[in-house]
Amino acid sequence: MGEFELYLASASPRRRELLAQIGMRYQLLNVSISEIRLDDETAENYVRRVARDKARAGRQLLARDDSRPVLGADTVVMVDDSVLGKPRDRAEALSMLQQLSGREHQVLSSVALIDSEERLALNRTQVSFRKLGRVECERYWDTGECRDKAGAYAIQGYAAAFVRELRGSYSGVMGLPLYETAQLLQQAGIGLFGNRNEWSQDE
Numbered sequence: 001m002g003e004f005e006l007y008l009a010s011a012s013p014r015r016r017e018l019l020a021q022i023g024m025r026y027q028l029l030n031v032s033i034s035e036i037r038l039d040d041e042t043a044e045n046y047v048r049r050v051a052r053d054k055a056r057a058g059r060q061l062l063a064r065d066d067s068r069p070v071l072g073a074d075t076v077v078m079v080d081d082s083v084l085g086k087p088r089d090r091a092e093a094l095s096m097l098q099q100l101s102g103r104e105h106q107v108l109s110s111v112a113l114i115d116s117e118e119r120l121a122l123n124r125t126q127v128s129f130r131k132l133g134r135v136e137c138e139r140y141w142d143t144g145e146c147r148d149k150a151g152a153y154a155i156q157g158y159a160a161a162f163v164r165e166l167r168g169s170y171s172g173v174m175g176l177p178l179y180e181t182a183q184l185l186q187q188a189g190i191g192l193f194g195n196r197n198e199w200s201q202d203e
């Protein structure tokens with residue numbers, strides 16, 4: 001089957017790291033799709049659609065007889081009725097952090113795995129932040145960590161110090177929910193630890 005099991009249609013270093021964490025060998029595909037939420041689209045449908053579009057765009061790059069699945073993922077932060085993606089600039093990042101300060105928000109992370117079939121999973125995780133001071137948020141921006149992160153924070157970085165409580169999936173907040181990902185991979189016949197079709201046979 002060659003030296004890798006699947007393709008990862010993502011430029012996110014976090015997703016690479018997470019997929020490698022569960023022993024998957026993958027090849028990267030470079031895709032670019034527009035990430036704009038439609039007016040009447042729920043956050044859930046939006047993250048599902050974007051993950052699916054990333055995987056579909058990856059699939060398009062492959063030879064027809066390549067049966068290895070393509071994985072795409074997407075992550076947003078939801079607070080009240082707002083859906084927070086990546087901040088465009090400092091002002092937007094600071095306003096996102098103020099919105100998240102002293103309360104609970106939800107992180108939605110979707111995974112799409114496409115071969116001859118399309119498989120989708122969605123993880124929803126509740127994250128509670130302590131109150132954040134304005135100067136503290138400005139200093140946090142200065143670390144450079146807010147950029148390229150949904151909701152302008154990275155739980156795997158300095159922002160771990162903001163998290164009072166998390167209910168759900170830490171890997172989901174980081175960008176790729178590994179429990180759901182492993183389930184989709186199993187459905188596609190890819191076992192953990194690099195073994196095809198050998199996973200969970202003793203269940």
Ligand SMILES: Cc1cn([C@H]2C[C@H](O)[C@@H](COP(=O)(O)OP(=O)(O)OP(=O)(O)O)O2)c(=O)[nH]c1=O
Nearest residue numbers: 010011012074075149150153154155173174175
């Ligand atoms: C909330 C949160 C998000 N993130 C990251 C995960 C994602 O990379 C990013 C959300 O942006 P996405 O648009 O989901 O992904 P991306 O553009 O970084 O990568 P891809 O090429 O796969 O489209 O935010 C963290 O790293 N830590 C966190 O705590």
